[in-house]
Amino acid sequence: MNLTLKVWRQKDASSQGYLETIEAKDINQYMSFLEMLDVVNEHLIVEGKEPISFESDCREGICGACSCAINGKPHGGHKGTTTCQLHMRYFKDGDTIVIEPWRSRAFPVIKDLIVDRSAFDRIIQAGGYISVNTGGAHDANSIPVSKEIAETAMDAAACIGCGACVASCKNGSAMLFVAAKVSHLNLLPQGKPEKDYRVKNMVTQMDEEGFGNCTNIGSCAEVCPKEVDLKFIAKMNRDYGLAILKGESRHKPDTISIQAELSELPID
Amino acid sequence: MKLDAKIPSGPLELKWDKHRSDLKLIAPANKRKCDVIIVGTGLAGASAAASLGELGYNVKVFCFQDSPRRAHSVAAQGGINAAKNYQNDGDSIYRLFYDTIKGGDFRSREANVFRLAQLSLNIIDQCVAQGVPFARDYGGLLDNRSFGGAQVSRTFYARGQTGQQLLLGAYQSMMRQVAHGRVKLYPRTDMLDLVLINGHAKGIIVRDLITGEISSVAGDAVILATGGYSNVFFLSTNAKGCNVSAIYRAYKKGALFANPCFTQIHPTCIPVSGDYQSKLTLMSESLRNDGRIWVPKKPGDTRHPNDIPEDERDYFLERKYPSYGNLAPRDIASRAAKEVCDEERGVGPGGRGVYLDFSEAIKRLGKRKISERYGNLFEMYERITGENGYEQPMRIYPAPHYTMGGLWVDYNLMSNIPGLFVLGEANFSDHGANRLGASALMQGLADGYFIIPYTIGHYFATAKEPKSSVNNPEFKKAEKDVVNMIKKLLSVKGKRSAVSFHKELGRVMWDNVGMTRSRQSLETALKRVPEIRDEFWQNVIVSGVNETLNQDLENTIRIADFLEFAELLALDALEREESCGGHFRVEYQENGEAKRNDEQFAYVAAWEYQGIGNKPILHKEPLYYEYVQMATRSYKSMTDLL
Numbered sequence: 074m075n076l077t078l079k080v081w082r083q084k085d086a087s088s089q090g091y092l093e094t095i096e097a098k099d100i101n102q103y104m105s106f107l108e109m110l111d112v113v114n115e116h117l118i119v120e121g122k123e124p125i126s127f128e129s130d131c132r133e134g135i136c137g138a139c140s141c142a143i144n145g146k147p148h149g150g151h152k153g154t155t156t157c158q159l160h161m162r163y164f165k166d167g168d169t170i171v172i173e174p175w176r177s178r179a180f181p182v183i184k185d186l187i188v189d190r191s192a193f194d195r196i197i198q199a200g201g202y203i204s205v206n207t208g209g210a211h212d213a214n215s216i217p218v219s220k221e222i223a224e225t226a227m228d229a230a231a232c233i234g235c236g237a238c239v240a241s242c243k244n245g246s247a248m249l250f251v252a253a254k255v256s257h258l259n260l261l262p263q264g265k266p267e268k269d270y271r272v273k274n275m276v277t278q279m280d281e282e283g284f285g286n287c288t289n290i291g292s293c294a295e296v297c298p299k300e301v302d303l304k305f306i307a308k309m310n311r312d313y314g315l316a317i318l319k320g321e322s323r324h325k326p327d328t329i330s331i332q333a334e335l336s337e338l339p340i341d
Numbered sequence: 342m343k344l345d346a347k348i349p350s351g352p353l354e355l356k357w358d359k360h361r362s363d364l365k366l367i368a369p370a371n372k373r374k375c376d377v378i379i380v381g382t383g384l385a386g387a388s389a390a391a392s393l394g395e396l397g398y399n400v401k402v403f404c405f406q407d408s409p410r411r412a413h414s415v416a417a418q419g420g421i422n423a424a425k426n427y428q429n430d431g432d433s434i435y436r437l438f439y440d441t442i443k444g445g446d447f448r449s450r451e452a453n454v455f456r457l458a459q460l461s462l463n464i465i466d467q468c469v470a471q472g473v474p475f476a477r478d479y480g481g482l483l484d485n486r487s488f489g490g491a492q493v494s495r496t497f498y499a500r501g502q503t504g505q506q507l508l509l510g511a512y513q514s515m516m517r518q519v520a521h522g523r524v525k526l527y528p529r530t531d532m533l534d535l536v537l538i539n540g541h542a543k544g545i546i547v548r549d550l551i552t553g554e555i556s557s558v559a560g561d562a563v564i565l566a567t568g569g570y571s572n573v574f575f576l577s578t579n580a581k582g583c584n585v586s587a588i589y590r591a592y593k594k595g596a597l598f599a600n601p602c603f604t605q606i607h608p609t610c611i612p613v614s615g616d617y618q619s620k621l622t623l624m625s626e627s628l629r630n631d632g633r634i635w636v637p638k639k640p641g642d643t644r645h646p647n648d649i650p651e652d653e654r655d656y657f658l659e660r661k662y663p664s665y666g667n668l669a670p671r672d673i674a675s676r677a678a679k680e681v682c683d684e685e686r687g688v689g690p691g692g693r694g695v696y697l698d699f700s701e702a703i704k705r706l707g708k709r710k711i712s713e714r715y716g717n718l719f720e721m722y723e724r725i726t727g728e729n730g731y732e733q734p735m736r737i738y739p740a741p742h743y744t745m746g747g748l749w750v751d752y753n754l755m756s757n758i759p760g761l762f763v764l765g766e767a768n769f770s771d772h773g774a775n776r777l778g779a780s781a782l783m784q785g786l787a788d789g790y791f792i793i794p795y796t797i798g799h800y801f802a803t804a805k806e807p808k809s810s811v812n813n814p815e816f817k818k819a820e821k822d823v824v825n826m827i828k829k830l831l832s833v834k835g836k837r838s839a840v841s842f843h844k845e846l847g848r849v850m851w852d853n854v855g856m857t858r859s860r861q862s863l864e865t866a867l868k869r870v871p872e873i874r875d876e877f878w879q880n881v882i883v884s885g886v887n888e889t890l891n892q893d894l895e896n897t898i899r900i901a902d903f904l905e906f907a908e909l910l911a912l913d914a915l916e917r918e919e920s921c922g923g924h925f926r927v928e929y930q931e932n933g934e935a936k937r938n939d940e941q942f943a944y945v946a947a948w949e950y951q952g953i954g955n956k957p958i959l960h961k962e963p964l965y966y967e968y969v970q971m972a973t974r975s976y977k978s979m980t981d982l983l
Contacts, residue, residue, distance in 0.1 A: 085890070101615065102727075103690070103727075107619065108618065111619055111840070112617050118882060119837070119882060121882070122884070123885055124884055126892055128407065130406060130413070130581055131415065132580065132622075133721075135504075136406075136411040136412075136415050136580065138411050153720075154724060160724070183551060184889075194408050194409070194516065194526070194528075197512075198517075198519050199520065201513055201516065202471070202513035202516060202517040203470065203513070204517060205467075205470045205471055206392075206395045207391065207395060207791070208392075208791075208794075210466040210470035214427060214482050216469075217481030217482055218477055218481050223475070223476070227476075227506075230474050230506060230509065231502065233505070234408065234411075257474065263469070263470055263471070263472050
């Protein structure tokens with residue numbers, strides 16, 4: 074089949090972007106969407122033109138690198154499917170396909186279809202972990218975790234950090250991403266001790282990164298390729314509310330500073 | 342060069358304990374004066390970064406992805422082994438050790454493998470403490486399954502996403518150290534060279550993938566955790582970005598490359614559908630528990646599989662290996678599939694595929710039961726192929742999946758270059774000639790969480806090398822070499838894309854150095870690879886310039902390295918005149934089964950670089966087995982499926 078692509082081209086973060094029309098010829102239905110772009114790019118390269126920059130790595134729907142909005146829908150809008158798993162049999166000869174990067178203030182475009190999602194890493198850095206040093210963990214079976222809790226935590230932990238939730242949200246909110254990590258860790262007994270700090274610090278960081286507010290529309294869960302449930306946002310709101318009511322300090326004492334002080338002592 | 346593996350003395354089960362007490366320590370105040378460079382953020386790299394950061398080292402971490410959480414460990418599905426014996430089914434450290442040594446076809450070190458089995462226990466404890474949501478039973482305790490034909494249930498799993506969850510655990514621990522200022526993160530950065538000063542690894546040359554800037558990073562030790570090289574075959578189950586460049590550049594700087602010919606082919610992948618194919622997708626091997634593998638008896642039979650009557654089907658694994666049928670070991674099952682396709686009995690587009698049929702299992706157990714067991718895999722298959730595996734047989738074909746070979750390291754995971762450590766799939770250490778299912782994750786985490794934190798301190802305490810600076814002429818020279826290489830690539834301005842060369846290389850490697858190898862096929866590869874490489878340097882076209890985000894250039898640099906490395910892989914396969922594990926030489930078989938040659942080849946082949954086009958020097962590290970007997974991997978009985 075032959076297709077007309079309207080692809081977002083943008084030289085770099087500071088340049089103005091535009092939609093370029095590129096013909097994709099001799100595409101077959103067995104190709105994945107990204108393989109179709111590979112074929113287009115190979116033609117562009119040989120013709121001495123600039124290929125389309127887009128992100129991908131594992132190409133099996135788990136690394137979260139791929140990220141285009143296809144005809145306005147993040148990952149193309151098929152249930153539980155990332156762009157790399159989307160196949161060309163969903164398109165027909167003569168179709169026009171509009172391909173754009175994620176659109177969000179917190180995800181600036183770097184080039185063409187590539188955006189900067191490092192805000193997600195900084196949110197994890199703010200509290201998306203359990204403070205346990207390597208070594209010294211006690212036996213894995215010493216704390217039983219009910220199957221139900223473990224399964225729910227896994228449902229939340231399935232998030233691949235792709236950012237489709239943000240891209241689909243009219244407010245550019247990252248609530249589903251943050252809620253998934255908060256819920257995963259706050260549900261488990263191992264994560265309980267830092268429950269309040271975690272949710273407060275992560276939410277604060279999310280706001281500082283410039284993500285928008287949540288208005289409970291649910292488009293995020295609709296496009297999530299891992300089908301992370303909207304209920305986790307409710308859980309996060311509850312955890313956040315409780316943490317605020319408890320009125321503890323917003324940031325947790327920095328454990329490392331204690332260690333750093335210790336290491337100032339001359340021991341050799 | 343004399344290879345010293347530095348295996349500690351004493352009884353096998355006490356070696357690591359004794360060694361840990363013998364290793365020298367660094368005082369806390371001095372740790373923060375040590376700069377550690379880590380390349381790669383998969384399980385090995387991220388776990389090392391987290392652990393070293395916690396200890397107080399100054400860690401700099403590099404990855405080419407936009408976020409460290411995307412490293413390819415994320416894609417591992419099955420699980421992670423540990424000799425916990427929670428199931429009371431007779432597992433033990435010794436048994437996991439023995440299974441791993443034997444599965445590796447007696448081409449790995451006893452001491453390393455025993456340590457791996459010991460550390461498997463700590464890994465599970467650590468990961469649970471980090472909040473990895475492993476599967477649990479109704480009592481709230483951890484669930485296990487048996488994997489890859491093991492006789493005990495020792496595999497821990499988090500649905501079909503174990504790699505993802507373990508990686509997130511390590512990544513989160515690392516991000517905690519980033520928050521504490523102990524780890525500094527450099528995503529979207531490619532390592533393009535290793536810098537040695539006074540014979541010690543003292544830094545790397547990197548390219549910023551957004552600006553194209555080439556710069557030097559100085560450190561007191563360099564850790565490479567950059568994964569495997571399956572993408573030398575172009576099509577593999579590896580991610581698009583997986584490459585050999587970091588370890589290959591280290592090899593060119595004098596690090597020995599060990600056993601490059603030990604590559605693993607996974608039998609249950611979704612077949613190639615056309616020339617445009619960019620990668621292959623693996624489906625869990627567990628499918629073979631209930632699926633029956635067959636091809637039509639008649640060559641070139643194009644009928645729909647459901648129209649082919651029972652007596653015109655060849656269930657070739659059941660026929661050839663009646664005692665264990667469809668559960669034949671990975672390498673056996675893969676080669677058998679290739680054979681029937683070579684007889685033109687393969688199915689699907691291009692004829693490189695065999696059927697994996699669930700109709701009988703569905704009749705026996707019901708669709709619901711099958712869907713409970715494999716539902717997510719059936720969905721994945723349908724998403725990719727558009728075919729419904731419940732209604733017609735799936736099509737599968739083997740694909741390159743994992744590489745056991747890698748840079749040579751001693752017991753401390755240090756290469757022959759002092760200060761250069763290599764972890765995870767990038768080293769050669771623990772899997773011998775063949776890796777067992779669910780052992781890759783175990784090794785990556787053992788290396789990063791529990792080995793490197795001890796051994797790197799010993800290096801710092803004993804090497805006492807002066808600090809290096811990026812103003813050192815060695816850095817300037819290496820930077821210049823990288824800049825010149827990039828200039829050279831950009832100036833070819835030929836007619837063929839780099840990808841077209843990669844595909845051509847992949848075909849040559851797959852056809853001649855893939856599942857089966859012969860003297861003749863390897864000599865063909867050794868002739869063809871330099872020809873492709875020569876044409877590449879005369880006829881490649883790279884778009885754009887260096888000073889910008891340029892994915893074509895990134896990729897071309899990696900392909901240039903694959904074009905050199907492929908020759909080393911083929912050469913190693915040629916020199917190893919035996920069949921063992923994933924390395925099958927058609928000349929060395931007995932009744933169709935691999936024939937190992939312990940008298941002549943019970944060694945690690947470690948290669949020393951001598952310049953492009955020159956034959957590298959082979960160094961041999963003999964393998965001794967004090968505790969296990971070198972047995973033939975037997976495929977005769979149901980109790981022996983490793």
